[in-house]
Amino acid sequence: MRRETLRRAVAASALAAIILTPLGVPAALAVVGPVETAEADFAVRLAIGTDEATNRACSGALVAPEWVLTAASCFADDPAAGHTIAAGAPPAATTATIGRGDLTTSEGQERGVVTLVPHESRDLVLARLAGPVTTVAPVAIGTSVPAAGEQLAVPGYGRTATEWSPLQRHTATLTAGTAVGGDLPLTGVGEAAVCAGDTGAPVLSGTGSGTELVAVATRSWQGGCFGADPAETRTDAVASRVDDVRSWVDATTTTAHIVDFNCDGVRDVAIADPDATVAGRARAGLVRVIYGGGAGTTEITQESPGVEGGPEAGDQFGFSLATYDKDLDGCTDLAVGTPGEDLTDTAGAAVADAGWVSVINGHRDGVAVHTGGTTYVQGRGDGLLGTAGREAGDQTGYAIAAGHTEDGTPFLVIGAPGEDLAGLADGGVVYYVQGDRPSTGFNQNTTNFGSDVEAGDRYGSVLAADSHLIAVGAPDEAVGSSAKSGLVHLVTHTIGSDGYPVYRSGLQQGLERIPDPAEAGDEFGRALDLVEYRPAGAAGPTDSILAVGVPGESQTNVSTGVDRPAAGRVAVFHVPASGSWTQISDIGQTDAAVPGDAEANDRMGAAVALTNTDPDAVGTAGTVHLAIGIPGETRNGVTRSGLIQVFSPLGTLAASAFELVPGTGGIPGTAVAEEQLGRSLAATSTHLYVGVPDGPSPYGVAHAVPWANVTGGSAGPVTTYQPGVGGLPAAGVAFGSAIR
Template identity: 50%
Template sequence: MRHTRHVRLAALATALLAGPVALCAAPASAVTGNPVSGTAFGPTAQLLIGDYDRGCSGVLVDAEWLLTAASCFADDPAASLDVPAGKPKLKTTATIGRADLTGTDGAVREVVELVPRTDRDVVLARLNRPVTGVTPATLSTAAPTAGEELGFAGYGRTKSEWAPLKLHTGALTVDATDTTSATVTGKDGASACMGDTGGPVLNAAHQLVALNSRSFQGGCYGIDATETRTGGIAARVDDLASWVNAKVGAVRITDFNCDGVEDIAIADPKATVGGDAGAGVVRVVYGGGKGTAEINQDLDWVRGGSEPDDWFGEAMDTVDYNQDGCTDLVVGTPSEDLGSVKDAGMVDILYGAPNGIGTGALKDTHFEQGAGNGSLGASTAEAGDRTGQALAAGTTAAGEPFVVIGVPGESLGAVAKAGMAIYVHGDTNIAISQDSTGVPGGVEANDAFGSAVAADANHIAISAPHDAIGGDADAGNLAVFSHTLNSEGRPTPLFGLDQDLDSVSGGAEAGDLFGASLALATYRPSGAAAATESILAVGSPGEDLTIDGANKVDTGLVHAFRITASGSYSQIRTYSQGTGTDDVSGTSESGDRFGSTLSAVNTAPRAVSTTATMKLAVGVPNEAIGSTANAGTVQTFSLVGAAGTYDRWIEAGNSTGLPGTPGANQYVGKSIHYTGTGLYIGMPYGPNAYGAVHMLPMANVTAGGTATAITTYRPGTGGLPAAGARFGYVAR
């Protein structure tokens, strides 16, 4: 423990931890304090840690987060309150909003992540899924003062019960405060007992000011009758609102080994494995200097076997699919042959664990046509299906993990390469196509529905960039869905988009490829209580634009649409490089293919969205830098601000910090991915012989930001083997 205890409290019990825990056979009235009444203590939680090793209390401060005591998770609270960030060592079950534990109200969740304080007996504990129907506690902004009366609650022992089944409360008086704690004395014989640790301490306005921490435990069950003192110490939280909000409101990091430090998975789908050229590998770099790992199909826990030109890792995404606190990696291998069926494709969810991906009991969930259940089990693998060419994974607003799998080469009946997508959730999956009820468009050969997919907590977008619109081949369209399942068990179709609609600017033209790239980010407008809307970005890299009177073929364009919670939409802007004299960086030129790739992020998903928090990155891989053809560039914009005001130009060697110099056919912009901390730009085509990935901090990719040091991942450095062929093709 890094802070010093009060001298007069040195004789306190080491912690108010109940353990081992034994539940009473029948309810009993608590007498240390009083049975709970009213709603003030409604968000109180009971925590069971390990195999009934310890019992604690806590309080809900957000739909997904509790505040509780760090001492609940410390190995030896008497010696130190240091608790590692990340997944708890022991399984921890939280029952929230259930004053009588024999009831069914409230919710039961697992604690999957700890974010400890280092200055006091406090830890934030993330739940595996949101809690509904229980209003979180509000943190006070005023410190407790001497003489102030406060109320406390907990599920700990009473005078007569070892493990009561009802929440109890009591009153206490503040004796004194310091910067992190308050000394208190129980009123009318009330005392915090073992098991009350981490329980809420409220002021008269029912705001959270502190947590139960330590007590003399006078009158508590099992304490010597000669101990009559009811004094104790409470850990202050009234000054922690900004810390709580920063942690609760942050974008979830990729954390394969669940230690609270960001990790990264980088695909090299052209890498050779066991002599098989193009078999493909994924390399994982664990944050905090915890090493690297290689994943390929020759590992005994990964389905399939490495074969030439499988291109394992051609598509990837991440999600905590089994909700254990460890990020899971979703890997697409669309060029996989299934038996003699070429390029049928398959997808795997590779599960994270405390010792890294693939080290836990659950290692791999496998998806291929003709195997398993749902639509995949009922279908047949065909040549050129390319299952897994596009992937989008995440968690719905209700807390349900999902994966969307694009299968653009799927034939529907006799219609070749019409395409479909598979929506995976829970232990089942279901197909979506342009033949599904309510999905706009018609099933036609070579539409390639499912070529690009995007999803956030609110919506799903699936495109058919090769769909003919009004006779214009490859003009492209897309469909948008909510996660609500309709009567067929499919996500509910909301609307379709193409450039022949009056509500979409431009006009459908042959080769536009509207929908060739997609990006979605949650959006919270001013006045809204939560981010229940989305901003959808749609790339049309084949768009022709007239610039200064001249037609620029395949220069590219990006549209942005606002999607409301009710499912309506409106176009809010377009992005292009424009002319050489406008306020947007660059100039639209033939063959740039602006919008070939897209990535979007809301860096503050709980807050009202602003121009600074809503970010879009656009890949322009065919951009010529001077006379250097296909050098490529990335441009960043605000998703809700004027393009020219908020754009930034990123190329090799410029002030943003992307190293090197522009090189021919490097195609910078083919691989881009936003996280909550920065923008990953892959350079699989050089200049390094194996490829590289650069992580640019947000300041580097934000207009007006000051460039800071970037992080580079390159084979032959940082524990990565000096091998590969397209390292950085995808980074997640």
């Protein structure tokens, strides 16, 4: 580690010496000053690039657990020519080291930089880290410009008066001049100076707990710095102010991760049609990607680069979708489940519907443009997946979930509900891949998992996950003598000493804290979603909100008093960081606060989608929203046209209720019989995605609805994705079946 740090620092300093002389030219900087103490552990060293000839080093400041503020010119192709850079993934691999005053130690934490958000006019950029920093407190952003004459501290890692590539952080004291627009002039006190090696060093006002970040160093004369012209004695420097762009910092650092396959900083979307005919093969399946910002579309099949296999009848490529940054390069990677994939076993015998999952790498050129994807399949690789046998009907990839743990480690969860266990058909198993660890997994017979495998459970047929938990649905599970009553398991991302993820808790109806009894056909857990949540008094989003769809639940019609089978309902739970979960909402159309009335086969809860529009803030009825699909709803005489209801599970149901159908919320058109609106839902922090694979288009359609449209905010435009429009081919069968 020490050798690599030295090499990067030397290369960066050599580059800086070439491009830096006049004050007016952006340059790599460092500071002449004493060795720094732990008071500035929020100072960051950035190692940019791996090429010996072009790599460089910069400094920055941790301003939020996942964000570093530094100079945009650090990432410019030619810093001497200006600081304009593109948003999105950094142009070269970048590693941030935080909380390590002495680079020869292993103190602090290292994180990759995955996304850049440059300021529109200043030499400033916010760099998003691959995971949050949990051991160092971020520095506060200043609220006012320093007064002329105020002494400021500038910690950095670059050259000193006597060292070309120091291994310890140093701090210089400089005096503020009178700010001119966004520039803050600085002058070194005594022999202190800002030198080549660390563009982006934080400029600090105050001391101790009152320290504030007021500017970021960008240019300097380098008087007295090692390697500088001995005739140069000026210690003046210029920094970019940050006190007056605090709103930009706050707005950026509270944004959620977006799906960005081509790394341009604009939201993309993937929409599956698993029943599409490909190369003449029915139900082979495909996924269509629509790039944000008008950057075009692409179609992914099993003939695409980076995707193993070829299209075969019944594969259903795209039956399930998930997104995450598997390789932490800043480009979103797409996981695609193909549960109908036919394979061969170790003896070469055909195995129908064994299934697999393809992870297709994102890239600046787009997704599925280059080779190098990963296929997760039984009997290949290390860990549990590698030792698993392939059997007909395993349906690996029937359900998948992906994301990043609390420390930013990528994970992928794979359900194989058709797996036979201990001679019990379709008992079901879940495989789990976290970072570079060997694959592992679990089933109901795993030690301490609190239930037993039974034939037909199909454990793992429904999955959801956030950074804290994995939720596993087994809606076909029999509870007592009640067939298909259903259960849900909550599992943590912690790998136990036995090599398996640690079980947290189980939920099923009839428990003391879930008053509704377990009944045959309830299908508790047929739909699941999880979202991170910050309760009052917590420092961050430590908890989770879980929504559980129970579409087979019988309900009593309020108007007639007659029992309506499969009317459905949704149960919502608060799962704290520790301790027991609690049910916070029970939503059904028998409740006077819920619009409509329970009807047979409405199947309320067949799909659910949760969002938290501001997860870093304390959760409220205005930030946590739940969309519930009721695809069997017959509305105004239009048979099974479907309905979506939106509520806040943290607020009053009646006050937050909204009914979304064509003609409301910005969705175009009118209700169509058998289109089953609400069958396919997905959520981001900004939009509710509604898939309508059964109509009104003959190929299916999908809509992106701003949450504001259905939660009482200022309505925004709805984006409709339809084959035959906007560059999408006019073909398909069930476009919109899955969306990410």
